Amino acid sequence: MATRHVTDGGLETDLIFLRGFDLPEFASFPLLDDEDGRAALRDYYLGYADIAVRAGAPLLLEAPTWRANPDHAAVLGYDAAALDRINRRSVDLLTGIAAERADELVGWEVGGMLGPRGDGYASEGLVDPDEAADYHRPQLASFAAAGASRATVLTLTEVGEAIGISRASADVGLPMGIGFTVETDGRLPGGTTLAEAVEAVDAVAPPAYFLVNCAHPSHVLRGLEPGVWRDRIGGLRVNASTMSHAELDESETLDDGDPEQLALDQQPLIEAFPRLEVLGGCCGTDARHVAAMWGVS
Known part of the structure; x- marks a missing residue:
């Protein structure tokens, strides 16, 4: 099994609901241009x-650049x-943070973070892989130039965009984690199963690994199928809430669930995906949830 890295939780929901920030476009990257935001x-x-x-595990800090x-x-x-500057600056900030704790950490990496071009919760139809590669390549190039060691895209809903991003990451020389989200039935918003999505991308543009994010463990479990595709899932970032994406989109309060229960609910997924190398959280989770996942709460 690959060495498993600690990564963070639900950055945007933490900033909005726990720290009181307003994030237009659900974007955290503008905080890099603000002193209070950087703090x-x-x-x-x-x-x-x-x-x-505390866990004695390596750390993967992933940039606040999903949007x-x-x-x-x-x-x-x-x-x-300005985007090139802010994407580079994000890597610099995280590198500095990790360097401060380097003597205590067993290892660390800084990764760039991407999101989908459109909505992270809904499929907007078929995406041309070449167009997606052209669209996302500049952000990946900024990460690579700043010294990131890998990149991750979270909350993808469509295979074509995943293929394009995987191709673009290969162009700039960054190992890539391709992250899909699923609905309450365990399928991508357009109805594709996780197995079908992973196999379709791997057939033409295999990334370093895949992730599943922005869904409660119970949702992911409903869509699990047997097969070697499970060995390609290298990252897991689950939601604290059992609500659907549509319900979360409309919610004006934070559903942060119970950290210890979430860790228990997630255990079948950890067993189902034997090659996990990144473990953290997504919407509604914070350091309490991730600590519980790692048994150090």
């Missing part, structure tokens, strides 16, 4: 460094040059 990000990530130290792509950033006043 909050620093405090947030240091909490996960503490977990990694730092052209479509979402344009609404916030960021052009291509």
Whole structure:
């Protein structure tokens, strides 16, 4: 089994509901341009460094750049040059945080983070892989230039975009984790099963590994099928809530569930995916949940 890394939880829900930040476009990257924002990000990530130290596990710090792509950033006043700067700056910030704790950590990496071009909860139809590669390549290039050792995309809903991102990551030389999300039935929003999605991407543009994120463990379990595809799942970031994506989108309060129960609910997935190398949380989770997952709460 690959060495398993601690990674963070639900960054955006933590910032909004626990730290009181307003995040237009659900984007955390603008905080990198604000002194108070940088302080909050620093405090947030240091909490996960503490977990990694207590767990005796390596740490993977992943950049607060899930929304730092052209479509979402344009609404916030960021052009291509500003995006390049902010994506590089995110890697620099995390590298500095990890370096501070390097003597205590058994190992650490900094990874770039991408999100889908469109909505992270709904399928917007078929995506052309070549167009997706062209769209996401600049962000990946920024991460690579800043010294990130890998990249991850979370909450994908469509195979074509996943293929394009995997191709673009190969172009810039970054190992890639391709993350899909599922609905309450365990399938991607368009009806594709996880097994079908993994096999379709692997057939033409295999990434370093795949992830499942932004779904409660009970949702993921409903869609599990037997097969060697399970060996390709290298990351898991589950939601604290059992609510559907549509319900979460409408919720004005945080459903953070119970950290210890979430860790128990997740255990069948850890057993189902024997090659996990990244373990953290997604919406509604914070350092309490991730600590419980790692048995150090």
